[in-house]
Amino acid sequence: MDDDIQKLRDEYLNLEFDEVSFDLDGERMAMYGQCCGETDPKFTDVKNEDFQAPPTFVSTLVGGRHLPKDMPVPDGVGMDAGKYVEWMAPLRAGHTLIGKSHLHDIYTKTGRSGRMIFFVTRMELFDGDEHVANADTRTVFRERPSG
């Protein structure tokens, strides 16, 4: 582990830095399902008795910040490198979720073009007291070669 990365991990991992609320809109959930090719009415028809968001809808819930406000970030533009969803319970229209974000992991990969630094931000989503999902976003910064 590079020293600078270890320092970031020591100072910032697992500390909550953002909390937001989401009012789950049925039309938005249904349109997401339709645009993505879902065919089951429980994902596309708000009038279906079991209507719920497709599990991947969790990835569309974006917090106020991706990274801690005071954390130094590498030069360059952060790119969305991937998304992970852990689904635990249905997301229902009309409910309000609370999303609490923390840095879940920081790691690097080194390729021919230099070092890439990955930040994994995890937003834990709660419907009342029930933990309904985790949404991870991987943001990558590609460092400019020195010299």
Place this chain on the structure above:
Amino acid sequence: MPIPALFSGRDPVARTVNVITDVEFGEELPSFEPDVSLDNVKLHGKFVGWGTGRFTSHEQAKKEGFPGAIVPGVMSQGFLGAMIHRWAPKAVITAIDTVFRAPVMVDNPHKITGIVTDIDEDEGTVEIDISISNEKEETRVFGTATAKLPK
């Protein structure tokens, strides 16, 4: 015992599975052509989000250094989830991980695939390798999903 499509070279049979014992190791999920048209991405942008120029305008995307408009990653992940639901309508996707290796380009045909790589009949879960590739067979998105089926 039937030979899984992965090993037989056959196209996957368009079938659905209902219970965990229906699933065959190595079977390829029936696919569908994801709608990556500009109209559909605009519709997604209007109702869901990701409606900025790089997603909804080829011209704007080119100004930002892309070859053309790109499909939002959340849509790509959604296509893969929909493929699993079409194959196994009673499945619950409990985890899905997608790596955005390269942009999925709007108005360019893409293929989505899923292959069963593990089955746990005791837990009622399957592991599926998932991917999206373009006409040049370049992988743009890849990952894994875990789905739980009735026993």
